[in-house]
Amino acid sequence: MGCQASKKQRKTSRDNRPSLLDGSTDLQNKKLIAVETKPQERKSKQPKSLDKNKVVELFQAEHQQIYRNKKFQQDYFITEEKVLINGFQGTIFVVEHKVTGLKRIAKIARNVLTSNQIAEYIEYLQQLKKIDHPNIIKLFDFYHDEKHIYLVEEYIDGGDLSQRLKTEMHSQEKIHVAFVFQQVLSAINYLHQQDIIHKNVSLNGVLVAQKSNLLIKLIGLDDLFYIFQDFNTNFSYRAPETFAENYQYSKSADIWSAGIILFELMYGIHPFQDSTRQLTIQNIKRNNINQEIDVNSISDEAFKLISDMINPDHNMRPSAKECLKYKFFKTIRKSSMKITSALLRVKEFESKNELRLILLSLMIEYLMSKEERDKIAQTFYKIDLNNDGKISKTELYQQYFESSGDENLARKEVERIFSQLDVNKNQFIEFNEFLIASCNKTALFSEENLTSFFNKLDRDHSKQISANELKVFFYNTQLSQSDWQRVIQLGEKKEETNNKISYQEFISLLTEND
Known part of the structure; x- marks a missing residue:
């Protein structure tokens, strides 16, 4: 990274690669931003001694108001407020189930849906509750009233993926990247088999389940506003065809978004991000990838997978199932294991x-x-x-x-x-x-x-x-x-x-x- 790359500088063995570096851009190298609560912030927001009968008093008036849903209040205590995750338009809390004592995440957003939309949304959430995959965050409960929507999900505390990988990787082969990205693709493959399109695949939507491992969880499927639009709300992860008028979201657009994630994990920089929204969108449409990226810094297998996933022609992109068969993942072939x-x-x-x-x-x-x-x-x-x-x-x-x-x-x-x-x-x-x-x-x-x-x-x-x-x-x-x-x-x-x-x-x- 940080080196100018040209066609003449590429190694002979890589001359036949698809061209990722068409066009030019003066995009500066930018490090990925991690969305993670700092330890001191977590400590300041959690009370030293929690009186569950007076938990509402821990929050401002607006928080007290969203806690008024009787069914939600019957089932859960709010114990801590969290920072926003993946651009969620609402408030996020750590909650404790009153009967089991299990810790979970509650995402509470204002209800701006019509009666017809809320019926559609509830039907969609029922479908999500049936999702059965270890790499997709589990939706346990949901509630709604005239003012708010309440989504209760499994608790995760492993932090931001990009930051974890920076500290976990031990070799330039980036085996850990292949390991975690295989889990991302497995989750997307499962969704596509169920005819569910994620629509909002992005790096901030891939979190680590817990601090002691690299078990990946894909989040964001249940966020309120996602099912009533046909584009990725994080525009820098949108495929070029999604900017066309009257576009209907397809599985291949999820593949593109996942390809951008792999690009960031391998190169440490977003391929199209520019100083303004307009320039970023222009780079995506024209396939103008940052010219300062040294394409020789990753393996041929990784380059091949990235190139195919972010192919400007959406008809030429492989499916998630096909992606999982690429040689890039051979480095993490699962070793035989004794019965646990x-x-x-x-x-x-x-x-x-x-x-x-x-x-x-x-x-x-x-x-x-x-x-x-x-x-x-x-x-x-x-x-x-x-x-x-x-x-x-x-x-x-x-x-x-x-x-x-x-x-x-x-x-x-x-x-x-x-x-x-x-x-x-x-x-x-x-x-x-x-x-x-x-x-x-x-x-x-x-x-x-x-x-x-x-x-x-x-x-x-x-x-x-x-x-x-x-x-x-x-x-x-x-x-x-x-x-x-x-x-x-x-x-x-x-x-x-x-x-x-x-x-x-x-x-x-x-x-x-x-």
Whole structure:
């Protein structure tokens, strides 16, 4: 960086590369800006002794006003205010769930939507709640009233990606960049398979899950204003075709935005950023990349992937799935691993019936700690060799065969596991299914957890769970009332059939075989 690059200066072996340096610009080198709360800022904003009954008094009048949503107030305490993330148009808080004590992030924005738009937005959020990928931030709850929208997501504390990589990288091969960018592409690939276009992929929208690892989380999917526009709100990450009139956002525009992220991570500078918005947009449209960048400073494999992802012709860009097959990622080929404690629990898991899986899924969502979720996510990532966000029989077989050395035993074990876990019978184990099997059930099934979870489901405090009470947690399902009755009956003792589950039936159903 900082060196003039010309066609004559390029190495002969790289003459056939696509031209990234057409045009000129006097763009100065600018370091990436990290959005991260400074330690002293965090300390000053968190009270020394938090009286949860008076938590509203911690904030200004405007903050007290947004805390007035009764349903949100029933479920969460606000404990700390955070700095803005990824240009979010609202206020961000750290919150604590009143029942479980788990820490989460609450993003609260003004409700400026029409009645039709709010209905569309709620439908979209329901779709996001079903997203099941370890590299996409989890949306747990949402609320709305006439004045505000409330989004509650999983808590992450690993900081800004670009800053972490500056301190984590140990060689010029930038293996860590390949490792984290593979996770970014895996998340985008998963979304595109679900026919979801992110629209706002940017470096600030890629965060690290926790300080102790480089597990990546893609954020920004649920932000209020994103689904009602057809362009990336961070204009410097927009593909050239998105500036055309009446453009409709496509998956290839997400690929371009991700390519800009990889460019920044490899070269340390944005390729098109200029002194003004107008000049930056002009550079994007004309493919005027900063002439001061030394293109020889990265490997051929990295250059090839970047060139293809930010190809001005959107029809020529590879899909996320195709990108994951590039040679750039060969440097981080996942090493074989012995069966971990998580995999052992997968092996030992036995499912009694569908109701048990439903209850386990809900327990994990509301009670699993962030640390355990992230640890299991890393195991899942290692097994998912093709990075499509799900585990195939072949991928799981490879792990068990490497451990046992017995081909027949490994195949039988995989078939048994899939018969227990593959709930939707799609021939894959998805992340939530893997969480159900591999979580530490000794900790999950503590007396305190079981009691608090039963009380959460028992909305009318009758000391029994009915089909209607359980159904509340599964908005927009295709099950009829009679279907729900049959689901409830799966957990009842035959001699006590009353279309409800008692606490003892609840305990027996969850803890049998554990």
